[in-house]
Amino acid sequence: MVKAVVLGASGGIGQPLSLLLKACPLVDELALYDVVNTPGVTADLSHISSVAKITGYLPKDDGLKHALTGADVVVIPAGIPRKPGMTRDDLFKINAGIVRDLVKGIAEFSPKAFTLVISNPVNSTVPIAAEVLKAAGVFDPKRLFGVTTLDVVRAETFTQEFSKLKNPSEATVPVIGETIVPLFSKVAPGFQIPADRYEALIKRVQFGGDEVVQAKDGAGSATLSMAFAGFRFAEAVIKAAKGEKGIVEPTFVYLPGVEGGAEIAKATGVDFFSTPVELGPNGAEKAINILGGITEQEKKLLEACVTGLKGNIEKGVEFVKNPPPK
Template sequence: MRRAKISIIGAGNVGSTTAHWCAAAELGDIVLVDIPGDFADMPRGKALDLMQASPVMGYDSSITGTNDYADTAGSDVVVVTAGIPRKPGMSRDDLLGTNAKIMGSVCEQIKATSPDAIVIVVSNPLDAMVQRAHQVTGFPAQRVLGQAGVLDTARYRTFLAMELGVSVEDVSALLMGGHGDTMVPLASCTSVGGIPVSQLIKADRLEEIIDRTRKGGAEIVGLLKTGSAYYAPAAATAQMVEAIVRDKKRLIPCAAYCDKEYGVGGFYVGVPVVLGSAGVERIVELELTDSEQAGFQKSVDAVQELVEVMAGLV
């Protein structure tokens, strides 16, 4: 039986750390891709460094660095981290337009070289970029999805565990909506060791933790000064890769294409899904409280606005 083939487009911090987590878990053979230019050898250097770690860490994954999409041919999973971060003086529309063009170029290559792949988009603005990936590849919606919910849930669980002084393993949580300030952590689906979080944390304090979760990425950017988070985003992406290549049937939040689910008509937004070897195998519809529904609708409206702006730019 052959190993799964996992290609990661973008060999920056998130892409190379995703390769690290995937290799350490022996999820498959990995191809790390970046563009030619002044740093053309960078993906090969990172791949070689990861290969040299394998005797110490005990993994047998093959890791290849390249500038050539031909090396990705026949991938089972393609992770897209390519894109530019927002820079001082750059408007949201500038970022959206530039990254939409990059995503379009990347996805044309994916379509040509790995027509049967499942695509996980990590690039920002996430909800618009996964919509773009779906449009350009033309793949069935279940095979194109976005990573954000796993990361945001991990941040939420971390802050709850820190607050209560308990193991992160005992904190179970779920959130929905777009990736950013409008995400909707669901208190009704949050528990610690099976105990509803409302019995352990007062409502006003829980709201403070939720607010910190929404701003989790910005908090790290502020601390790092240059760059943004990559350990947790990469770990979250690797968990999604594992769910697919090992057919785990994980029930986790992802940016998935909704066609009437939750009343959303024809675009991507963060919802709970069952993730397995076919990609998004089904969307799980929950009964939301009135406040959760209102928050989710606000998030959906923000995502729809972003998608409409992108359509005008590309």
């Protein structure tokens, strides 16, 4: 029996993510939680003739407790989009507070669950989640993941003209860091990116979200593709938990707590990093170091990534240790 939970189920990512999980034959029970509209989303999805039994909760009447109790996998897309006049710092404080409070619920009601954080910015919200779980004495680095799969999905899609694969997801295009470093030198099956297309392709993978915002004329962001990416990673975690072997997905993890991670932490100088991870019954079984033999161009991208990443990680840790005044 697999119980999956979506925290932030009524939002732009949460609704399509909940739809995909409801349709997934690997999910036996699906619990939805949000501060508004959850009963309506739940009623709508409950009419779908699939395996999962679905329940929905609001904060009242211990809703978070009921949603999380017995959870195996918890996916967190909760948060608000940036609004006109709102600074990035304003947005960070709100979303960081939302993630912190939800993870406190996980620590209390489902500490053994695999926790998959989608809420932006992942390179700060995952360290926030880790600090909350540490404070509660239940932190297991193998069970905490930042979902970076959308970067991978974009890289697969945008390189299809070079991979020539009918299904672009059959290509392995590693994307590391979390400040998005696609390693085109490590693709499998191997294919070449023309030199005159390289920089534009890197930029497109890194700033693919801007395409969507512009196409939606500022009225939305990449919610549907993010929901697909969140589902793809959740499905991989569930399959691995059920014993399927050989599942490797890039994800943002706490390196010192995962086998093989210390070597990557030493090479990069950061404790949190997105790298290909072999998944298993206990979560993150092994972090795979693919930094050897990368190109000079990729080394430069990695250096810039690590500089930004250090500040983002520190910001997340500081938020929990010294919360801003309300």
